[in-house]
Amino acid sequence: MRLATFNILHGRSTADDVVDVDRFARAVADLDADVLALQEVDRNQRRSGRADLARVAAEAMGAVDVRFAPTLDRWGASGRSQYGVALLSRFPVLEWRTLPLPRRPWWRPLPRGAGGRRLRWGWDEPRTAVVAVVATPQGRLTVVATHLSFLDGWGEHQLERLARGLEGAPRPLVLLGDLNLRSETxxxxxxxxxxxxxxxxxxxxxxxxxxxxLADGEVRPLAPxxxxxxxxxxxxxLVVDVELDGPGGA
Known part of the structure; x- marks a missing residue:
């Protein structure tokens, strides 16, 4: 089966600075993932044409189960606008849950002309993890999708908390996402x-x-x-083809 994770930047291309929902759908279809984690996902946001990008992706890849977990949630004249992470699967999901991650206050930079001030004390963007127990053709697999903080040291703290929160989750387990942590960290x-x-x-x-x-348990990549x-x-x-080797794949 194929696993993939993709920070989609709300579907925008840096080449032309345009959000084209049809282009986004083609990109997702071309990944041909059986299980896909998405970060920076919009729902009913003006910048992405008011589209439900998790639903667009689900239709493009042929997902039978999808869960969107908003981390930012606002009401306005056009209704409820949300932003967050999503987990999509071509295989049935037996169990869903979300794990909110700890936040940290920090000095946030302000736009130019904001009353002469350059920084404002506030909270880091909320972060969460979506956890699914997926009934794959090779057995059950716990899949976790998340997007961690970019603040120095805080991503490591969030990842430690997430790993502890997943100690009782069935194995094998795979974590996918933009962790904002480099290399082997x-x-x-x-x-x-x-x-x-x-x-x-x-x-x-x-x-x-x-x-x-990342994998915990008997998950083997079939190729780099x-x-x-x-x-x-x-x-x-990121895309990788894997198989389950242990009890989960029996």
Whole structure:
């Protein structure tokens, strides 16, 4: 089966600065993922044409189950506008849950002309993880999708909390997402095995791997994972084909 994670930048391309929902749908279809984690997903946002991007992606890949977890949620003249993460699966999901992650206050930069001030004390963007127990053809697999903080040291703290919160989850388990942590750091923090080693950011000339696919339990990659330029976003998607070897794959 194929696993993928993709920070979609609300469907925008950095090449032309345009959100084209049809182009986004084609990009998702081309990934051909059986289980897909998405970050920076819009629902009813003006910048993305009021589209429900999780639903667009689900239809494009042929998902039978999808869960969108908003981390920002506002009401306005056009109704409820949301932004968050999503997990989509071509296989039935037996159990869903979400795990909110801790936030940290910080000095946020303000736009130019904001009363002469440059910084404002406030909270980091809310973060959460979506957890699904997926009934794959090879057995049950716990899949976790998340998007961690970019603040120095805080992503590691969130990942530690997430790993503790998943201690009782069925194995094998796979974590997918934009972790905002470089190279081998997520594997060191969790003790889990990286399934993809590939630079994913920035999209045109990737210098860093901040998107990750990690496994705890008997999940084996069938070939080296890869970073894919979809023509969208400031990130490349990560894709890896795997099989289950242990009790979960019996």
């Amino acid at each position: 997520p594997a060191i923090v969790t003790g889990w095995s990286p399934l993809v080693v590939a630079r994913s950011y920035p999209v045109a000339h990737p210098m860093l791997q901040i998107d990750h696919v 994972g890869r970073a894919v330029d979809t023509g969208l976003s400031d990130h490349r998607a």
